Amino acid sequence: MAELSPDLLRDEHAAFTEPSANGNKPIIVGLYGLPGSGKTTMCEELKASLGEERFEFFEGSALISEVCPGGLDGFKQLSERDKKTCRECVTKYIKMTCVQSGKTGIVTGHFMFWSGSQPEPSQPAWTDEDAKAYTHILYLDLPAKLVAQRRQNDKDRVRPDEPVEHLERWQLTEMNKLRDLCRGNGILFVALPELHILDRVIKFLEDFRCHNESNNLVRVKERVNKFVTDQEQLKTMLVMDADRTLAAEDTGEMFWRLKGEARALKGLFGTSPKYSYTTFRQATLLYEEAATDQEFGALCDTIAAKVIMYPEMLSFLQRVAKEKHIGVVIFTCGLRRVWEEVLKRENLDHVVTVIAGGRIADGLVVTPAVKGALVTHLHDAHNMYVWAFGDSPLDLEMLSKADEAIVVVDFTHDKFCCLAMELDTTKLPLVQLTNQAFIESVFAQGTAPQVIHTTDKQAAKLLATSMRDARVGGAALRRAHARAGGYLAVEYLTDLIGLEDVTIRHVLGADTIAYQLRGEKQTTIVALMRGGEPMASGVSDVFPLAMYVHANEPGNVKQHHLETPGGRQLTIILVDSVVNTGKTIVEFVQHIRNLSAAIRIIVVAGVVQDRFVAGDRFADEHARKLDFTLVALRLSPTKFTGSGTNDTGNRLFNTTHLK
Numbered sequence: 001m002a003e004l005s006p007d008l009l010r011d012e013h014a015a016f017t018e019p020s021a022n023g024n025k026p027i028i029v030g031l032y033g034l035p036g037s038g039k040t041t042m043c044e045e046l047k048a049s050l051g052e053e054r055f056e057f058f059e060g061s062a063l064i065s066e067v068c069p070g071g072l073d074g075f076k077q078l079s080e081r082d083k084k085t086c087r088e089c090v091t092k093y094i095k096m097t098c099v100q101s102g103k104t105g106i107v108t109g110h111f112m113f114w115s116g117s118q119p120e121p122s123q124p125a126w127t128d129e130d131a132k133a134y135t136h137i138l139y140l141d142l143p144a145k146l147v148a149q150r151r152q153n154d155k156d157r158v159r160p161d162e163p164v165e166h167l168e169r170w171q172l173t174e175m176n177k178l179r180d181l182c183r184g185n186g187i188l189f190v191a192l193p194e195l196h197i198l199d200r201v202i203k204f205l206e207d208f209r210c211h212n213e214s215n216n217l218v219r220v221k222e223r224v225n226k227f228v229t230d231q232e233q234l235k236t237m238l239v240m241d242a243d244r245t246l247a248a249e250d251t252g253e254m255f256w257r258l259k260g261e262a263r264a265l266k267g268l269f270g271t272s273p274k275y276s277y278t279t280f281r282q283a284t285l286l287y288e289e290a291a292t293d294q295e296f297g298a299l300c301d302t303i304a305a306k307v308i309m310y311p312e313m314l315s316f317l318q319r320v321a322k323e324k325h326i327g328v329v330i331f332t333c334g335l336r337r338v339w340e341e342v343l344k345r346e347n348l349d350h351v352v353t354v355i356a357g358g359r360i361a362d363g364l365v366v367t368p369a370v371k372g373a374l375v376t377h378l379h380d381a382h383n384m385y386v387w388a389f390g391d392s393p394l395d396l397e398m399l400s401k402a403d404e405a406i407v408v409v410d411f412t413h414d415k416f417c418c419l420a421m422e423l424d425t426t427k428l429p430l431v432q433l434t435n436q437a438f439i440e441s442v443f444a445q446g447t448a449p450q451v452i453h454t455t456d457k458q459a460a461k462l463l464a465t466s467m468r469d470a471r472v473g474g475a476a477l478r479r480a481h482a483r484a485g486g487y488l489a490v491e492y493l494t495d496l497i498g499l500e501d502v503t504i505r506h507v508l509g510a511d512t513i514a515y516q517l518r519g520e521k522q523t524t525i526v527a528l529m530r531g532g533e534p535m536a537s538g539v540s541d542v543f544p545l546a547m548y549v550h551a552n553e554p555g556n557v558k559q560h561h562l563e564t565p566g567g568r569q570l571t572i573i574l575v576d577s578v579v580n581t582g583k584t585i586v587e588f589v590q591h592i593r594n595l596s597a598a599i600r601i602i603v604v605a606g607v608v609q610d611r612f613v614a615g616d617r618f619a620d621e622h623a624r625k626l627d628f629t630l631v632a633l634r635l636s637p638t639k640f641t642g643s644g645t646n647d648t649g650n651r652l653f654n655t656t657h658l659k
Contacts, residue, residue, distance in 0.1 A: 026098035027208055028105040028133050032178060033140030034171050035159055036151035039108040042140065045198055046106060046205070054209065056098055060109040063090045084127055091129040104209045107134075111174050116166040121173060124181075131185040136208050138201060139175055141191040144168040183268070186278050190285040194292070204288075207360050213277040219364045220355060221377050227329065227353045228382050234327045236442070237378050238320065239371075239398060241390040242332035242339045242356070245408045247309045251338045254303045259290050275394060280333065280357070280365040287335075287358055296359065297337060304341035310410070312433040314346060321351040323443055328352040331374055333366045333394055372397025387442060403627060404442075406431070437498070437518075450623075451613045452492055455634040463487055464634055467606060474654040478534035481577060481606060481652065484633050485538025488604055492631050493517070493539070496602060497571055519570040520545040524561050527551070528576040528584070531649040535606055536575035546573075554591035562596050571600040577648045579605045579632070580639065582612040582623055589626050601628035606648075608632040609639060 031039050040059065047057045061072060068075040068086050075086060098105040114121035144167040151159045162170075175191055182189035188208075192200065228234055243250045256264045268282055269275070291299060320326050328351065330339055336356035343349045355374075357365045375398055378384040388395070388402035391409070399405035431438045454460035466472050466480040498518040506512040517523060523546040527536030533550065540548050547569070549561050562569045574588055585603055592601055612618065613635065650656040 024099075025135065026095060026102075026105060027135050028094060028098055028107060029136040029138060029205060029208055030130075030134050031106060031108045031138050031140070032111055032174075033142070034144075034147050034167060034174070035110065035113075036147045036154060037140040037142050038150065039140060042198070042201065043106060043108050046201065049198065049202055050205065052103075054103055055205070056094075056101060056103045056105045058094050058097075058105060058107040060090065060107055063093065080123070083125075087125060088127050088129040091127065091133050095129075095133045104205065106205070111178050114166075114170045114173070115160060116162045121170065124177060126181065131181065131187070134182075134185075134187050136188045136204075137178060137182055137190070138204065139178065139189065139191040140197075141171070141175065141193045143193075144171055147171075183282070188278065188282055188285055190289050192289070203360060207363075211281075211363075216277060216364050217370060217373055220366070220370055220374060221381075223353075223355050223364075224329065224374060224377060225381070227327065228378075228384075231324075231327050233324045234382075235325045235385060236327070236387065237382075237384040238326065238328045238387045238389065238442070239331050239375060239378070239402065240328065240388075241371075241392070241395050241398075241408075242330050242354075243334045244391045244410070245389055245395075246313050246330070246339075247307050247342075248410055249307050251303050251307065251334050254306065255287075255299060255335065255338075256290075258299055258302065261290070264290070275368050277365065277367055277369075280367050284357055284360060284362075284365055288360060293359070293361070300335055300337035300358075301341060303335075304338045304345070307338065307342050309342065309346060313408075316433045316439070317346075317348055317352065319439060320442070321348060326443070329374075330354045330356070331366060331371055331398070332356045333368075334358075336362055368394045368397050371395065372401050374398070375401040450618050450628075451630045451632070452496075453608065453613075453630075453632040453635050454488070454492075455632075459487060459491075460633050464607075467633075473651045473656070477652050478537075481534035482538030482541070484606055485535035485575065485604065486542050487538075488631050488633060489539045489542035493542075493573070493602065493604070496629060496631070497523075497600070516545065517543050522564055522568070522570040523547065524549060524569050524572045526557060526561075526572060526574050526588075528574060528588070531578060531652060532574075532576035534652055535577055535604065536573075539573060539575055539604060551588070554588045557588070557592060557595070559595055562592070562599060568596070569599060571602065573602050573604060575604045577606045577652070579603070579608040579612060579630075581609070582618070585630075586623050586626065589623075589628050593626065601626075603628060603630045605630065605632045607634050607636050610635040610637050 031043060033039050043057055043059065046055075064075055064086060065071040067089055068078070070077070075083065078086065094105055094107055110125050112121045112124045112126075144164045147167055148162065148164050152161065179189050179191075181187070190204070194200065228237075240246065243252065252265060253262070256262050264286060265283060268279060268286065287296065290296075317328060320328060330343070330352060332339060332354070334356055335358040336354050337358060339354045339356065340349060343352050343354065355364070355366065356362070371394070375386050375388060378386050379401075385404075386402045387404045387406065388398045389406045389408055390396075390399050391407065399407065433439075463480070463484045467477065467484060472480060494517065499515040500518045500520075501513050502516050503511050504514040520543050523543060525536055525540050525543065525546050526549045527533040529550050529552045536548070540546060547561065547564075549557065551557050557572075562572065572592060574585065576585070579585055589601055589603070592599065608630065612623070613630070618630070647656070650658065
């Protein structure tokens with residue numbers, strides 16, 4: 001057996017050392033298939049069609065012949081260890097060349113050899129360097145009968161005459177092993193069974209060359225930006241998953257059942273990391289592998305015809321579609337073509353946009369991370385108020401970053417979402433999409449300000465006079481604060497929270513309809529001690545059924561203050577006389593949010609330093625991200641750092657002589 005020259009090995013390793021200056025991994029696509037499947041011919045056709053400006057072309061066998069003394073014949077005489085070393089040198093050379101040129105590499109290669117006289121195939125011609133270098137594998141999965149004919153007709157190479165049955169077994173074994181290796185190493189794999197596939201391979205290569213995780217996110221944001229730009233009046237965005245959110249069906253499962261491969265995606269998403277960019281790109285290639293564009297379209301149309309949207313969801317979207325300030329984006333890991341057809345059937349396609357993939361031509365994949373990034377982008381770039389609707393762990397990032405999160409559960413379905421198993425209805429209240437109050441809350445959020453103040457109102461000026469008068473103190477000042485609290489409760493909190501009907505006994509003796517605060521018994525009023533107590537008492541006078549709590553610090557608000565014997569509180573009203581920097585208010589709100597993600601929080605104040613607000617929003621970045629509303633009697637440019645006679649608390653309780 002021939003020996004691989006130590007001098008040659010040393011020289012080759014020195015020549016093939018990767019440059020450290022460029023940390024970017026080059027795109028290298030392996031073109032694999034049985035000997036006789038047309039890899040060399042395909043490579044030549046690709047070279048003629050694509051040119052060499054953006055692509056580098058490598059013939060694996062030719063490079064081995066150059067590296068090994070005696071060419072391929074000499075290579076065959078080497079030990080397995082030296083063969084491996086030789087292959088690693090070639091792979092390093094290919095990788096180095098692509099790093100230096102910045103081009104996409106296309107490499108023809110052999111994975112394993114298997115003579116019909118042998119019971120088992122040879123060891124795969126695959127090294128750890130291959131696993132590190134390759135980013136994609138295209139496998140020419142031509143019919144074994146055609147491969148046998150090509151092998152017989154090949155005048156340039158003499159190949160053993162193998163039975164078609166053996167070639168089929170060889171091909172299947174090779175594909176399965178190569179597919180497993182690719183999944184284990186984050187390499188994208190696609191098998192192409194068609195005969196005339198040059199145009200399709202070119203489409204794949206052009207996509208492989210430029211598509212990566214950051215590019216994918218850019219494409220998603222561009223589509224969102226276009227949708228927002230086309231809808232000039234949008235202030236609220238509803239971001240929705242599709243499968244098992246809009247309907248009970250999982251369209252991906254339906255697709256693979258029609259193909260007779262019900263578990264095709266199960267194996268893919270059973271690998272780690274389950275829901276990565278690479279995994280979803282591989283899912284796209286599985287769809288490409290399963291059907292031509294025409295077949296895929298026909299299958300999607302068949303599936304769409306079988307998808308029945310939840311009646312409540314359909315009615316909800318039809319109502320939302322009439323609101324010019326609300327937009328709807330279906331943002332799904334499922335199949336774009338299916339959901340566009342479903343929405344078209346329901347006459348919603350002109351108001352709802354679908355951002356999803358399924359084919360290379362779609363240009364993107366939707367991952368859980370991308371869903372979360374979309375919500376952040378809608379907040380940061382478009383100042384949108386975002387409602388998110390989802391049903392599975394894939395939606396968690398989207399749900400957690402939205403202003404309002406709705407977990408959609410169909411308890412009548414035997415596969416209702418796994419998130420439903422973890423729902424805590426003490427923190428996540430049950431809502432019905434048909435509930436009028438819920439619908440109104442969705443419609444209102446688009447225009448709802450974070451800050452409401454009455455500074456320029458005539459009534460506010462009158463109420464504030466006695467509160468600011470240095471001659472007024474003690475009980476008189478407490479009554480003035482109580483009047484202000486009552487005014488804000490009657491005039492503003494009733495609009496924010498709403499009213500509900502109650503039956504009372506009329507003075508004339510008959511029962512009649514009257515009104516009280518909506519969910520008044522499920523409301524908690526918290527007086528921030530001690531300055532907020534008089535104003536809070538005024539609020540309490542207007543809402544006498546509400547729980548009344550005193551708090552010196554956030555920790556004084558306990559979980560049981562957010563609960564009732566029959567369930568949970570709906571609203572908490574924090575009351576303070578003065579808000580200066582807003583630090584105390586933010587700490588209270590954050591504490592309450594940690595106890596309950598769903599409770600409505602309203603802050604009522606007598607005077608707020610105007611630096612804490614900007615228009616009808618909070619100037620403080622942290623406050624802006626918290627979900628609460630501030631209602632103030634007036635704004636003031638004065639910085640309130642009172643003590644002694646200037647301190648509001650001292651004035652309220654006649655303790656101005658104390659330091």
